[in-house]
Amino acid sequence: MSEERFIGVGVEREVKKLLEQELSTNPKALSLAQQILExxxxxxxxxxxxxxxxxxxxxTGAGSAEELGx
Amino acid sequence: MPVLLKxxxxxxxxxxxxxxxxxxxxxxxxxxxxxxxxKSSLLSAISYALYGTEPGLRKRLYSKEDLVNVSRNSARVxxxxxxxxxxxxxTRTLLKSGREDVSLVKPSxxxxxxxxxxxxxxxxxxxxxxxxxxxxxxxxxxxxxxxxYGTPMRRSKVLxxxxxxxxxxxxxxxxxxxxxxxxxxxxxELYEQTLEDMRKLEDEVQAQTRRLEELRKKRGALLEQLxxxxxxxxxxxPSKTEYESLSGGIKAExxxxxxxxxxxxxxxxxxxxxYVLAEEIKQSLLRAAxxxxxxxxxxxxxxxxxxxxxxxxxxxxxxxxxGEAISNEYDRCVEEFERERAxxxxxxxxxxxxxEEQLIRLEPAVRDxxxxxxxxxxxxxxxxxxxxxxxxxxxxxxxxRELKDKLTYARMISxxxxxxxxxxxxxxxxxxxxxxxxxxxxxxxxxxxxxxESVPEVEAELKRNEAELEKYxxxxxxxxxxxxxxxxxxxxxxxxxxLLNMKEEISEECEALKESLQQERQNYRMVxxxxxxxxxxxxxxxEGIEKLELARRLDDLEKSLEEKRLRLEELFxxxxxxxxxxxxxxxxREELARLEGEIRGLESHSPQAQLEELEERSRSLKExxxxxxxxxxxxxxxxxxxxxxxxxxxxxxxxxxxxEMNSLLKLLYPYSDIEGVRLLVEENPKTRRNLFKLEVxxxxxxxxxxxxxxxxxxTVIMLILLSAFFKRLSHNAGFLILDEPLPNVDEKVKLMxxxxxxKAAGVRQVLITTxxxxxxxxxxxxxxxxRVVDTRELHAQT
Numbered sequence: 001m002s003e004e005r006f007i008g009v010g011v012e013r014e015v016k017k018l019l020e021q022e023l024s025t026n027p028k029a030l031s032l033a034q035q036i037l038e039x040x041x042x043x044x045x046x047x048x049x050x051x052x053x054x055x056x057x058x059x060t061g062a063g064s065a066e067e068l069g070x
Numbered sequence: 071m072p073v074l075l076k077x078x079x080x081x082x083x084x085x086x087x088x089x090x091x092x093x094x095x096x097x098x099x100x101x102x103x104x105x106x107x108x109k110s111s112l113l114s115a116i117s118y119a120l121y122g123t124e125p126g127l128r129k130r131l132y133s134k135e136d137l138v139n140v141s142r143n144s145a146r147v148x149x150x151x152x153x154x155x156x157x158x159x160x161t162r163t164l165l166k167s168g169r170e171d172v173s174l175v176k177p178s179x180x181x182x183x184x185x186x187x188x189x190x191x192x193x194x195x196x197x198x199x200x201x202x203x204x205x206x207x208x209x210x211x212x213x214x215x216x217x218x219y220g221t222p223m224r225r226s227k228v229l230x231x232x233x234x235x236x237x238x239x240x241x242x243x244x245x246x247x248x249x250x251x252x253x254x255x256x257x258x259e260l261y262e263q264t265l266e267d268m269r270k271l272e273d274e275v276q277a278q279t280r281r282l283e284e285l286r287k288k289r290g291a292l293l294e295q296l297x298x299x300x301x302x303x304x305x306x307x308p309s310k311t312e313y314e315s316l317s318g319g320i321k322a323e324x325x326x327x328x329x330x331x332x333x334x335x336x337x338x339x340x341x342x343x344x345y346v347l348a349e350e351i352k353q354s355l356l357r358a359a360x361x362x363x364x365x366x367x368x369x370x371x372x373x374x375x376x377x378x379x380x381x382x383x384x385x386x387x388x389x390x391x392x393g394e395a396i397s398n399e400y401d402r403c404v405e406e407f408e409r410e411r412a413x414x415x416x417x418x419x420x421x422x423x424x425x426e427e428q429l430i431r432l433e434p435a436v437r438d439x440x441x442x443x444x445x446x447x448x449x450x451x452x453x454x455x456x457x458x459x460x461x462x463x464x465x466x467x468x469x470x471r472e473l474k475d476k477l478t479y480a481r482m483i484s485x486x487x488x489x490x491x492x493x494x495x496x497x498x499x500x501x502x503x504x505x506x507x508x509x510x511x512x513x514x515x516x517x518x519x520x521x522x523e524s525v526p527e528v529e530a531e532l533k534r535n536e537a538e539l540e541k542y543x544x545x546x547x548x549x550x551x552x553x554x555x556x557x558x559x560x561x562x563x564x565x566x567x568x569l570l571n572m573k574e575e576i577s578e579e580c581e582a583l584k585e586s587l588q589q590e591r592q593n594y595r596m597v598x599x600x601x602x603x604x605x606x607x608x609x610x611x612x613e614g615i616e617k618l619e620l621a622r623r624l625d626d627l628e629k630s631l632e633e634k635r636l637r638l639e640e641l642f643x644x645x646x647x648x649x650x651x652x653x654x655x656x657x658x659r660e661e662l663a664r665l666e667g668e669i670r671g672l673e674s675h676s677p678q679a680q681l682e683e684l685e686e687r688s689r690s691l692k693e694x695x696x697x698x699x700x701x702x703x704x705x706x707x708x709x710x711x712x713x714x715x716x717x718x719x720x721x722x723x724x725x726x727x728x729x730e731m732n733s734l735l736k737l738l739y740p741y742s743d744i745e746g747v748r749l750l751v752e753e754n755p756k757t758r759r760n761l762f763k764l765e766v767x768x769x770x771x772x773x774x775x776x777x778x779x780x781x782x783x784x785t786v787i788m789l790i791l792l793s794a795f796f797k798r799l800s801h802n803a804g805f806l807i808l809d810e811p812l813p814n815v816d817e818k819v820k821l822m823x824x825x826x827x828x829k830a831a832g833v834r835q836v837l838i839t840t841x842x843x844x845x846x847x848x849x850x851x852x853x854x855x856x857r858v859v860d861t862r863e864l865h866a867q868t
Contacts, residue, residue, distance in 0.1 A: 005199055005200070005201060006237060006240070006241075007201075007234070007237035007238070007241065008198075008199055008201045008202040008234045008237065009193060009197075009198070009199040009202065010197070010198070010199075010202055010234065010799065010800060010801070011202075011234035011235075011237060011238065014719070015238060015712075015715055015719075018715045018718065018719070019711060019715065022711040022714055022715060023707065023708070023711050026704070026707055028700070028704055029703075029704040029707040029708050029711070032701075032704050032705070032708050033707075033708040033711055033712070036241070036245060036708060037241065040237075040240075040241045040244060044240075044244070045240065045243075045244035048241070048244040048245060048246070049244065049246050049249075052245065052246050052249070052250060052701075052705065053246075053249075055701055056249075056250060056253050056698065056701065058694070058697065
């Protein structure tokens with residue numbers, strides 16, 4: 001079975017491009033937004049909540065917490 | 071070249087138990103059949119082959135195993151796709167157990183295995199993931215229905231989903247900014263609380279340090295003071311020790327004097343009085359010695375003692391010695407006397423006892439003799455002399471013999487009479503058994519007159535006489551036995567009488583002995599009285615002498631005590647001063663110990679460690695606070711960015727769709743009553759949600775989509791919207807799948823739609839399912855290259 005995705009590939013691609021424009025002046029926020037996008041595409045809302053909770057607790061699940069502003 | 075569908079082979083999949091296959095060329099392919107004949111199963115098979123899932127599974131309406139036909143253990147789907155490189159063949163086999171085997175043969179001949187790898191290959195090939203494929207290529211009547219007849223909210227949701235905007239909105243909403251904000255606030259409060267705790271603790275540490283310094287100073291001053299006091303105490307201590315020792319001695323002596331006075335009692339005897347008592351003791355001892363059979367040496371010992379010419383202690387010693395000697399001699403004599411007296415008395419009593427025992431042994435004989443005498447006397451009184459008794463017995467013997475003869479005769483006569491009477495009762499005559507004479511019944515009269523002797527009377531008289539004879543014979547026997555017994559016991563009677571005399575003599579002897587011994591004992595009692603008095607007086611003399619000595623000792627003690635009291639008065643002020651100094655020193659030491667304890671407590675319970683812990687905690691919280699603040703700001707920025715992107719994309723999509731829809735309207739809608747169509751985005755002022763609003767232009771006026779259009783027109787507008795969406799999406803799919811797309815439009819609209827959808831959507835293949843066979847026929851007659859697949863015929867293949 002195809003892996004369940006919570007956001008279409010095309011939309012994800014499009015959003016990624018727009019994020020780079022929107023957050024070009026804030027690289028940390030951009031990195032965080034990209035990671036959230038990836039997590040949401042794979043795991044949906046629950047994945048994002050878990051990811052952010054890890055950041056709150058100082059765990060660096062999908063990347064460096066310091067880089068992500070945590 | 072875009073990717074096109076080439077062929078589909080299905081076996082054991084959903085409604086198809088057997089194996090079916092169909093070729094899908096370019097142009098329009100219409101799958102026709104009644105409800106439940108498997109039209110949608112074929113479309114589902116295409117989706118499953120490409121992505122391993124299909125709409126029903128994704129919506130969790132059923133499980134994957136349910137894709138296998140109920141009569142089969144496995145399902146197999148083979149889908150061929152083609153692009154400019156060649157043909158791609160995807161094969162999926164699904165077992166009832168859920169196990170799945172997948173393979174993809176590429177145009178190059180390479181084979182790819184694995185569920186995930188093949189799904190990724192399909193995504194890459196079509197440029198669409200399943201979600202995009204489902205909402206753009208796989209146009210279904212459910213979405214059409216919701217778009218055409220749903221509420222504005224529902225329609226907006228479907229549109230958001232079709233545009234892929236729902237995912238972005240969901241993503242933006244999923245960012246838990248509030249949760250991070252709350253955590254940030256909590257951390258900030260905790261940090262501030264920790265800082266406050268630290269400040270308090272620092273104040274506490276300072277206060278403790280000040281207190282410690284103060285205490286240490288106080289301790290130094292106390293130690294100095296104590297040192298001076300100790301030096302003064304050391305100087306005064308010998309006098310105080312002497313005072314205490316004297317005080318203790320005086321108390322002991324006072325107690326001793328008190329005890330002595332108590333022992334002396336009220337009266338102390340005089341010396342003269344004690345000498346007189348000693349003389350009396352001497353006289354008592356002399357009297358006792360005279361009455362005792364003692365040696366002359368012992369008798370002379372008190373005689374030689376000069377009582378008034380010696381001191382009392384030696385007089386007492388001599389008298390005590392003499393008294394004890396005489397007392398011992400008295401005890402010895404008394405013991406000897408008692409022993410002899412007991413022996414003599416015992417001998418006498420033993421003799422008396424022996425006589426009494428012999429008398430007791432003879433007493434039965436005496437009783438027998440007396441009994442025999444009594445028997446003889448009674449017989450003589452009852453029946454007279456022995457001669458008279460003999461005569462009575464002889465007379466009775468004679469009479470008994472005569473009565474026995476008389477009884478025999480009477481019995482014989484009686485028997486003869488009975489015999490003859492019995493015979494004559496049976497016959498007339500019989501013979502006499504005695505004399506043999508003939509006897510007849512006449513003779514019976516003669517018999518009656520013969521004299522008759524009464525047998526019972528004779529028998530009674532005989533018995534009487536025999537009893538009397540017997541009685542006299544027994545008396546005779548008794549008489550003779552008594553006489554014989556008397557002769558036999560005569561000797562014992564003589565001995566008994568002699569012993570009685572002897573007993574009387576011995577008894578008199580015993581009484582005389584007892585009297586003599588009583589007299590002797592009286593003498594000893596007198597001695598005992600003298601000795602007892604002497605010993606009692608000796609005891610009194612001893613007590614008197616002791617009291618006299620105690621009185622002398624008491625005088626000495628009282629003198630000594632007076633001297634000590636004078637010295638004590640001298641020492642009292644010094645001892646008192648020393649005690650006061652010692653008390654003061656003790657209080658100082660207690661104060662010092664309390665201070666030491668407090669200092670130790672303060673030193674050991676320093677809040678420094680707690681302060682360090684709080685500092686470490688505050689550092690950690692500060693770091694966390696900084697991190698959370700930065701995270702919160704970034705998350706806010708990220709969510710804001712997503713919301714902006716969402717707005718931007720929504721505007722972009724709407725703009726693109728509006729252009730595309732108006733272009734498609736002209737191509738796909740055969741009438742001119744709808745002049746234009748447009749999608750607007752409006753924000754609900756209450757919920758602040760963006761809602762899509764679809765409007766159509768009729769006779770130059772824009773009106774809401776739902777008001778002026780028929781159901782068929784609504785369906786066409788929605789298909790135009792979906793087609794526009796399909797067209798503007800970037801992908802490689804050259805085919806479009808429509809599941810029951812035009813359920814309620816007229817033939818002209820359908821025909822125009824089908825003829826122009828290829829051009830409108832920019833596709834080379836369209837796959838449609840429908841139940842309407844007349845429409846299929848019309849399409850087949852009006853359009854070239856229409857391929858019709860009847861599901862009933864497909865079932866017939868199996």
